[in-house]
Amino acid sequence: MFLLETESRSDKKKKVVCFHWKRKVGYACDELSKSAENIKMAGGRPRNPVNLVPVDQVLQPQQVLEEQWTLLELIPAVDTTDKAIQWLARRGMLRNHLLCHVCGNGMTVSGYNGHIDGKRWKCPTQCRGGTKSIRFDSWFQRSHLPLTKCILLLYFWVEDLPQDKICRELGIGCHTAIDWCNFIREVCDEDLRRHPQQIGGLDPQTWEPVVVEIDETKYFHRKYHRGQWREGHWVFGGIERDSGKCFMVEVQDRTRATLEALIQEWILPGSHIISDGWRSYHHVEQIGGGGLYTHDVIVHENHFVDPKNPAIHTQNIGNTWMRAKRKLKRQFGTSEALLQSYLYEFVWRNKYKDGQRSYFSRLLTCIREQY
Ligand SMILES: [Zn+2]
Numbered sequence: 021m022f023l024l025e026t027e028s029r030s031d032k033k034k035k036v037v038c039f040h041w042k043r044k045v046g047y048a049c050d051e052l053s054k055s056a057e058n059i060k061m062a063g064g065r066p067r068n069p070v071n072l073v074p075v076d077q078v079l080q081p082q083q084v085l086e087e088q089w090t091l092l093e094l095i096p097a098v099d100t101t102d103k104a105i106q107w108l109a110r111r112g113m114l115r116n117h118l119l120c121h122v123c124g125n126g127m128t129v130s131g132y133n134g135h136i137d138g139k140r141w142k143c144p145t146q147c148r149g150g151t152k153s154i155r156f157d158s159w160f161q162r163s164h165l166p167l168t169k170c171i172l173l174l175y176f177w178v179e180d181l182p183q184d185k186i187c188r189e190l191g192i193g194c195h196t197a198i199d200w201c202n203f204i205r206e207v208c209d210e211d212l213r214r215h216p217q218q219i220g221g222l223d224p225q226t227w228e229p230v231v232v233e234i235d236e237t238k239y240f241h242r243k244y245h246r247g248q249w250r251e252g253h254w255v256f257g258g259i260e261r262d263s264g265k266c267f268m269v270e271v272q273d274r275t276r277a278t279l280e281a282l283i284q285e286w287i288l289p290g291s292h293i294i295s296d297g298w299r300s301y302h303h304v305e306q307i308g309g310g311g312l313y314t315h316d317v318i319v320h321e322n323h324f325v326d327p328k329n330p331a332i333h334t335q336n337i338g339n340t341w342m343r344a345k346r347k348l349k350r351q352f353g354t355s356e357a358l359l360q361s362y363l364y365e366f367v368w369r370n371k372y373k374d375g376q377r378s379y380f381s382r383l384l385t386c387i388r389e390q391y
Pocket residue numbers: 120121122123124125143144145147148149150
């Protein structure tokens with residue numbers, strides 16, 4: 021979606037390196053199963069399998085996306101650590117095999133009581149490669165929460181269970197729940213960056229301009245205890261009137277330069293833009309030298325809907341602000357510093373709003389893609 025803070029070059033580099041490394045490991049898989057076979061033969065006694073689940077049981081991203089989970093089905097599928105490990109490996113969310121970084125041999129899985137997962141990767145040779153967590157190089161690596169709870173937490177987040185209820189259901193502290201919900205929002209944020217989606221343009225069927233309502237609103241503007249005003253944050257956003265696809269972005273100011281740049285970034289040429297009478301919007305039709313957008317204005321001091329043309333209003337974006345604000349208010353532990361991340365969550369949910377598919381499957385595929 022939209023890039024607010026640009027990634028630092030070193031971060032990008034890290035990702036690229038990581039990606040290449042993963043590919044290399046991927047190519048080495050065949051070699052790995054051969055060497056695993058050799059280890060078994062040479063040692064003369066059977067060893068633990070070197071895959072968490074058989075390779076042919078690992079689902080493709082599209083298959084994961086098409087799964088429809090209900091809580092009733094999910095709980096028995098992941099209610100022990102072993103089942104949770106297999107469940108995640110099958111969905112490509114844990115490394116299904118691992119090569120020893122010292123000797124290059126396929127690591128085996130061995131029981132280990134010193135970790136909550138009860139097992140770990142272990143090099144089968146005498147090299148000093150040692151052991152690795154079963155969560156190595158996965159999204160779950162940074163947490164010590166049992167994997168069963170991790171999976172259920174993802175499900176509860178998707179189902180919009182408030183954080184205090186998540187804590188109670190999973191028997192976890194509120195700091196853990198807040199951290200996790202923030203990790204999940206980071207996934208949403210990254211997904212929006214990877215798959216930016218502009219809105220508006222021309223309707224592919226009718227070639228008519230798609231109507232986009234734009235508006236700005238202030239968040240967290242409120243009287244603080246002791247009567248001081250706390251400065252709020254301006255958020256600029258737009259919504260496609262018919263589909264509900266939207267973007268939202270925190271802005272430092274509401275000047276013409278800022279808002280026009282964001283319009284060009286987020287709204288496709290050909291769109292018909294409707295805004296209120298804020299002066300920064302006076303030149304929308306001249307953006308990019310003119311000809312990109314058409315523009316109607318509804319002056320809210322006079323009416324909310326144009327009396328001559330009832331199509332001229334910004335009530336969709338108004339309702340969207342209201343829903344977003346209500347949701348922010350309801351969130352347990354909402355902090356102003358996290359405003360942008362809450363907006364990402366909101367836009368992400370809106371982007372994938374689809375009666376057919378569950379957000380849960382979508383979230384799983386996003387995590388898989390990113391790790
Ligand atoms: Zn080794």
